[in-house]
Amino acid sequence: MSYTVKNLNQGDRELIAFRIGDQEFCVNIMSVREIRGWTPATAMPHSPTYMLGVINLRGAVLPIIDLSARLGMKPADPTARHVIIVAQVRRKVVGLLVDAVSDILTVTDEVVQPTPEISSELERQFARGILAIEKRMICLIELEALISETESEAA
């Protein structure tokens, strides 16, 4: 995956796209700190099912969220081929387990279409729009929504 910094026009934004199962999602690249391979996590007691546990990220304790389970799909069975997207959400750093990172996109705001109203509550909760790129459909995820629950737990 090669990428060179282009001069971004006003209103352009860069997104990082990844796969979970046969679906594609993307998040704002500015939130992403790094991408790394899967390492076994230490389970946390009493944690929600999508919380896989914590891993050691160069000395920091990093919680890992199974994004598939978090979005209401079937829980992942992590293997060495899975990747973790390390993202900064508000003041916390979390790891998102996904199947693979697929692309980096530069899009303008107009490309992002509104999410159609469907009954899936989770889709409504996390999706912020849909992009049509080269006949693929990519769903834009709002990171803040992903850990809003963990945030309120702390409160």
Add this chain to the structure above:
Amino acid sequence: MDMNEIKEIFFQECEEQLAELESGLLKMNDGDRDPETVNAVFRAVHSIKGGAGAFGLDDLVAFAHVFETTLDCVRSNKLEPTQDVLKVMLKSADVLADLTNAARDGGSVDESRSRGLVKELEALANGELPSPSAAAEAPAPKAAAKPAASAAPAATPKPTDDSGFQPVPFSFDDFGGEGDVGSGLPAYEVIFKPRFELYSKGNDATLLLRDLSRLGEMTIYCNTDALPGLEEIDPEGAYFFWNVTIRTDKGEDAIRTVFEFAEWDCDLTVKPVDEAAGNTSANEELPMVPVPFDLSILDETGAAEVSSAGNRANETAAAVAAAETASNVTQMAAAAARVEKKESAAAAAAAAAANAAAQNNAAGAGQTIRVDLDRVDRLINLVGELVINQAMLSQSVIENDTTGTSSINMGLEELQQLTREIQDSVMAIRAQPVKPVFQRMSRIVREIADMTGKSIRLITEGENTEVDKTVIDKLAEPLTHMIRNAVDHGIETPEKRAAAGKNTEGTVRLTAKHRSGRILIELADDGAGINREKVRQKAIDNDLIPADSNLSDEEIDNLIFLPGFSTADKISDISGRGVGMDVVKRSIQALGGRINITSKPGHGSVFTMSLPLTLAVLDGMVVTVAGQTLVVPLTAIVETLQPEASAIHSFGANHRLISIRNSFCPLVDVGRILNFRATQANPVEGVALLVESEGGGQRALMVDAIQGQRQVVIKSLEANYTHVPGIAAATILGDGRVALILDVDAVVGASRGQSLKAEMSLAAVG
């Protein structure tokens, strides 16, 4: 660097000076009459005054000035530092500390106290020796007599307050001054010999001489006798001195004021001279040839050099300039050296010796730098990573290396040793001596002794024992509480002590020492000891123990740590609100420490605290629970045991008790509490950890296996996740994986029915 930062440094230095001051005074109190001790005390007050003056902290300056004047009397042997005098001085040191704090943080100080002390200090300086009673009573009538003076040194933080200097008698005896100050002679002879320290502290001889020139008409000679050849010259040394004759109507005081802040770093002689005999007398006394010296050169070179090379360069530059303008300077100096060979050689030797002594002093004090704590913490974190990384590397090499003889293994071992060493050294950076905390205690003892009318002596030992800064910071509060208790409850009144045949002066001994990787702090008093009958009765009255309970002496002694226990008949100002020792115990436990008491009726009590050396690492027992690795803090564990089937007794539907030496202790399945497994494990297959929790109760925690005992670095879970009930923190083990540190108190609490799960299920819903 803005003004506030400089001010912050000043206050940091003030703290050091105050500590120096107090330890010096205490040494004198113990009979130390070394002039160097007196000088050190004087210097401390003087430095505070100097700095405070620079920042316009008038209250501080005013008080320090009076204090300094009295100390000067001691220094010049005009005032004998008796116990009573030192008592006043120690109190003054306390007030000085209060004033410093008030200047830093705002807030106010006890004005009447500082005012009273100013009176006492002035009385001492005027040679009125205090009798113990007079010292206490004197301030009141005097305050009425001198109402104007009382307002001046008042410790209000208002800068508008009239707090200028009071005229105070100042002794010049040690300077060899002989003439009357006010005798009307207009000419003075000033010999100003700067020492190396003067320049190193950023003072400038040029500026001082220029200031002096403003007082009146003056003639100035620079003496260059001591200037060595160019190859021997120390560019940072001080070789010149100046011989000034000045005509002024401002008096000797004004001349001295010019040199006030440099006084300690130069040899200064000021004396009035007979006009006719002025210069000759100087020549007779000092083996030197005055070299005519033009002040304007001093000014030019001074100005040029301040901007480029700094203060110390001034003298060298001035030397060059002087040599240029008066080319015969060196010849003259050489001639003078020949003529006065003996004297000047002796003088030079003396100067060299003094210089060497000063440098030795500096070396002995140890060189220090101030480093931001955050930087140290980051370094500690990184080194922690290094250790883990190194362990991971070793592990993977061992796994992949089948021969087992490669040089890689040897290299790894060396790396391991190095990283351990680095870790130890880095941890040592955070370590600080407990001295500051101990010194604070001496003040508390003084104050409470005053309040209660008891006579107490505090002896501290091992105050240079080092421990992590965070531990020190958190130690002060429980220690204060315990000292108060010891003085208020432990030590008897002088009358009672006399009746018991003891020394009327009570002794409190505070000791710190290292023992097996922990710091041991002992607080011993020689008071009445614990009245076990009274303690027992009180505990029964407060429903803390059943009336018919049979307790050992030790158990009774430890009752005082129970919440809501206080034996004081009347609630005093100092202690006895019933929030005493249980709070102490809890704060010590929060630090990962333990506290114990042993008491001997009639002979006093000893409190022993054992604390970890640092809060960044923790001694833990690594255990396995339902396939997960957990760390249990070692401080919580009383003992470990392998339960036998016969010792396990079911109690109701879900509970089990384990019998340990004929007492029954509830069995807590950690895996079940943390929801790691659905059903209770078979206790016989596991290991029981007998733990003691905050509430004092014992529980047996069931784990599957013990992996070992090790020191772990504590990592926050909250930083990126959230607080997890039952888990105190996380750590990273040698294999690079995260392990959770068990919160024993929470787990025990959960087993009591304060369910972790209830709290948790709420959290899961969000």
